[in-house]
Amino acid sequence: MGLESILTAAFLVPLLQTTLRSTTTLLLTALGGMFSERSGVVNIALEGMIIFGALTAAVSAQLLEAPYLAENPGARIWWIPWVAVLLAMVVGAFIGWIHAVVSIKYKADQIISGTAINLLAAGLPSLVLAYFYDNTTASKELVNRLPEWLGFSPLVYLAFALVPVTWYVMFKTPWGLRLRSVGEHPEAADTMGINVFRTRYTAVILSGVLAGLAGAFLSIGVLNQFVRNMSAGQGFIALAALIFGKWHPIGVLGATLLFGFAKALAIQLGGGDIMPPTVIEAFPFIITMLVLAGFVGTSRPPKAIGKPYEK
Amino acid sequence: MNRVWLALTSAVFLLLLAVSPWAVALRAFGGKGVLVTLWGTVDLYGRAKAMPDVSWLGYFTVFWVALALVAAVAAFLPEARARARLYYAIGLAGVAVFALEAYLFYHAVWAANEAALAAGARRPPLKRYSLSLGAYASILYSLFLLAVGRLQLPGGRALLVRWRGVIVPAVSMLLAMVAGAVVVWLLKDVKIPEEGGMLTYLTAKLDLVTYTFQLLFGPLLTASGWFQSLLIATPLIFTGLAVAFGFQAGLFNIGAPGQLTIGAIMTMLVGVHLANAHWFADLPDGLARAVFLPLSILAAAAGGALWGAIPGWLKARFGAHEVINTIMMNYIAASIFLFMIASNEYTFFGRWTLHMPFKFPGYEARSYEVAESARIPLMVNLFGFHQDASGTWTGALSWALPLALAAMVIAYVLGARLELGKRLLTALAVGVLGYFAGGFLPGIPMELSSKLASVRLNGAFVIAAFAVAFYNYYMWRTRDGYELRAVGMAPKAAEYGGVSIARKTILAMAISGALAGLAATHYVLGGGIDEYRLKQSLPTNVGFDGIAVALLGQNTPIGVFLSALLFGVLLTGGLQLDLQLGISRELVMMLQALIVLFIAAGGFLPRYFTDPILAAQAEEGAQGVI
Numbered sequence: 025m026g027l028e029s030i031l032t033a034a035f036l037v038p039l040l041q042t043t044l045r046s047t048t049t050l051l052l053t054a055l056g057g058m059f060s061e062r063s064g065v066v067n068i069a070l071e072g073m074i075i076f077g078a079l080t081a082a083v084s085a086q087l088l089e090a091p092y093l094a095e096n097p098g099a100r101i102w103w104i105p106w107v108a109v110l111l112a113m114v115v116g117a118f119i120g121w122i123h124a125v126v127s128i129k130y131k132a133d134q135i136i137s138g139t140a141i142n143l144l145a146a147g148l149p150s151l152v153l154a155y156f157y158d159n160t161t162a163s164k165e166l167v168n169r170l171p172e173w174l175g176f177s178p179l180v181y182l183a184f185a186l187v188p189v190t191w192y193v194m195f196k197t198p199w200g201l202r203l204r205s206v207g208e209h210p211e212a213a214d215t216m217g218i219n220v221f222r223t224r225y226t227a228v229i230l231s232g233v234l235a236g237l238a239g240a241f242l243s244i245g246v247l248n249q250f251v252r253n254m255s256a257g258q259g260f261i262a263l264a265a266l267i268f269g270k271w272h273p274i275g276v277l278g279a280t281l282l283f284g285f286a287k288a289l290a291i292q293l294g295g296g297d298i299m300p301p302t303v304i305e306a307f308p309f310i311i312t313m314l315v316l317a318g319f320v321g322t323s324r325p326p327k328a329i330g331k332p333y334e335k
Numbered sequence: 336m337n338r339v340w341l342a343l344t345s346a347v348f349l350l351l352l353a354v355s356p357w358a359v360a361l362r363a364f365g366g367k368g369v370l371v372t373l374w375g376t377v378d379l380y381g382r383a384k385a386m387p388d389v390s391w392l393g394y395f396t397v398f399w400v401a402l403a404l405v406a407a408v409a410a411f412l413p414e415a416r417a418r419a420r421l422y423y424a425i426g427l428a429g430v431a432v433f434a435l436e437a438y439l440f441y442h443a444v445w446a447a448n449e450a451a452l453a454a455g456a457r458r459p460p461l462k463r464y465s466l467s468l469g470a471y472a473s474i475l476y477s478l479f480l481l482a483v484g485r486l487q488l489p490g491g492r493a494l495l496v497r498w499r500g501v502i503v504p505a506v507s508m509l510l511a512m513v514a515g516a517v518v519v520w521l522l523k524d525v526k527i528p529e530e531g532g533m534l535t536y537l538t539a540k541l542d543l544v545t546y547t548f549q550l551l552f553g554p555l556l557t558a559s560g561w562f563q564s565l566l567i568a569t570p571l572i573f574t575g576l577a578v579a580f581g582f583q584a585g586l587f588n589i590g591a592p593g594q595l596t597i598g599a600i601m602t603m604l605v606g607v608h609l610a611n612a613h614w615f616a617d618l619p620d621g622l623a624r625a626v627f628l629p630l631s632i633l634a635a636a637a638g639g640a641l642w643g644a645i646p647g648w649l650k651a652r653f654g655a656h657e658v659i660n661t662i663m664m665n666y667i668a669a670s671i672f673l674f675m676i677a678s679n680e681y682t683f684f685g686r687w688t689l690h691m692p693f694k695f696p697g698y699e700a701r702s703y704e705v706a707e708s709a710r711i712p713l714m715v716n717l718f719g720f721h722q723d724a725s726g727t728w729t730g731a732l733s734w735a736l737p738l739a740l741a742a743m744v745i746a747y748v749l750g751a752r753l754e755l756g757k758r759l760l761t762a763l764a765v766g767v768l769g770y771f772a773g774g775f776l777p778g779i780p781m782e783l784s785s786k787l788a789s790v791r792l793n794g795a796f797v798i799a800a801f802a803v804a805f806y807n808y809y810m811w812r813t814r815d816g817y818e819l820r821a822v823g824m825a826p827k828a829a830e831y832g833g834v835s836i837a838r839k840t841i842l843a844m845a846i847s848g849a850l851a852g853l854a855a856t857h858y859v860l861g862g863g864i865d866e867y868r869l870k871q872s873l874p875t876n877v878g879f880d881g882i883a884v885a886l887l888g889q890n891t892p893i894g895v896f897l898s899a900l901l902f903g904v905l906l907t908g909g910l911q912l913d914l915q916l917g918i919s920r921e922l923v924m925m926l927q928a929l930i931v932l933f934i935a936a937g938g939f940l941p942r943y944f945t946d947p948i949l950a951a952q953a954e955e956g957a958q959g960v961i
Contacts, residue, residue, distance in 0.1 A: 068658065122932075131942075132935035135587055135658055139882060140932035146879070147924030148518075154919045155522045260662045267659070297682040306670035309663040316655040 047284030053262035056234025063227035064207035068138035071259025072145030077239025081112040082250035116236020124228040131332035163250040207326035357469035384460040387443035422484030429477025507933035551908035568903030573854035574881025579890040584843035585823035590661025591851035591878030593668035594639035598852025601638030606631035610706035623708035639852015647844025651837035702869040731778030742769030793861035807892040883927040
């Protein structure tokens, strides 16, 4: 395969599709992270939240479908993946709540708290998998994964639809204004009668919900099982996209599309002899670093980010 | 509030005493045992051939209930000194009664065993007996009462706050263990005899949880367990120091895995390819060793330093946050690592082919073997033991290493009046003298047990010990270290004082990276992954474990060392856990994560434990009372 083979429809169409799919995880996660960070709480735990979401969705869908499959091995039950998605969101919210309690109520270093959750996401899934499936690396493959509408999972449409929605919520509603004011100047917000703690709790939990959704997309949308470490750094890349996108929905969309494209390129070029796969796999990470170093110069984070609020 | 806590603790204690196994008379492989409880023995094993006579155990219950009652009444005494005296008295009584109970239990077990042997049994029927949760609860409760007694006196709270460096990690550890116990409780079921009721089930569950932690801490009881724990602790010491070094300078280095990887690649390049290069083939063995071993070790440090310095520079120059950049560098390092050892031939754009000499031929992704001259000897070799042709380890326990160490410490302590640089040099010189003097002394001839010799604890542990000493020296005894800590605590004040924050950031990240890189010496040069090679199974995750080590050790040298050792013990015990109970070793990883989470939350203790200013006030205020 030479260079010329790249510029064909057979290569470009799947490339576009893969780009949209790999963007979805990043976009959902980054939009969620935006709420948390705009409210002044660094959320490095996004990676762990994705993993917990993915685990919950895969395991719950598999357990739900098991009795039906026992009767009819090809049973398709439409509500199972959706319940699994819902559960993944609930678990994501719970993880977000833990992060919120530790970093808002107990005023922990938010990065350490997030790292702890990521470490937890590296260890706990193995125990859960060992309990249900007697192995520590992957869950059982399931039949009832998310459906595809016109070639894409519904969550792909949802992710892109969420861009204008978050923009509206963040910049056109009173709640969005309060959220941003809490992240910029919590003392002033508090004086104005805004409950800083509650706003931050809501924001962090919301980011957990969206990251859990992204995880569900990975495990029962893209794949049909949970695989250990399946998020492979996408939570961190989403965080970088958030910074690159200047904490703004439109910017985040652009940044995640760029990273998604880099990842899709890596996948599409994977088998050929254009580039060794190990080199391509490093691309998104190198781009992230370049972006963070070079182009973000003018990007200004929320002023109160990372600082616990002392009433 | 204090009374509520006291009442709550007493209630939990009495409850535990009532339902948990007090001791285990016999433990079979796989966890089934004969449980001794206050209300009788429960034989989950089913084939016990002898039982200890523990009918006396029930009588002591009266004592413990009385103790808890007295403790509750004591809280209402009006005078502080009287309260304190009473708590001390009942606390000491508790400790004494616990000792008596323990003695009686072991005595009963031995008596039962002797009786069985006299009756013709070939082996003692009761084995792997131990105290259990109920007994642990009684001694802990007694110690708790003693602590409550101290708290009644003036300055009690200040004392607690002064020890916050120990109390916060200890409480976090305890909470993590409780959470771990809950997880084990949920994930692992027990089988009880059919006639057993709810109480038996509860006891069996508590026994399972207790046994889980007994297994985890089990390596502390055997010499080979200690060796194995030190082996696992060695890389953790390096990565823990790396993270702690960053923390001291106000930087969070999550990049230890990547720094370790690059360190491993660099040390592989020097230890395999430079040391094996044909133009050095004529060097005498001793000289080659003197050149290539230090060079390979330095290469590991240099690789890590490079990988740490890049995010440091990016932060200093562009303000890019080190946390995300170090994470990205981890993934990039992993890619480079695979690129180097997964294949020797790569094609770019379908035209250009790159040939590399690093991968050893074969299916597995691994490098060539490290040259003999660049290998770090095993600790058993350093202590003067050698393996003969039949495979047994014999030799004389050499005095060289212990004497060198002792001489160094003595010289360092005696040289308190010397200037620091001279003091260190003197200590080092005396240490070398001690090494040679010890080499000439006749050693103690002995034979090593094969179990002990099979643990591949290597000289990297000595390097780790030196790294701890270096960290202590550099951070607290040099101007650079002082400035680093100043940048970490109050960057603006440090800058006003003339410290260049940019330069310190790069320096701190480089040294932090170098410490992480040194962990590679253990894996590649010391044969820490079974072979003297760089292999795909290089466990880079120890870089993340370093975060837990640094936090649990509160970034102090001795703390990092001890918490690395603790995790070494837990991970070693985790193997048994997997083997005996089928509980994955990942439980230890979960404990680590929870410890990090709880320490971040200050162990859920009051703010005056975690906030430096409030802590200082708490100490001051209490001194005023005295």
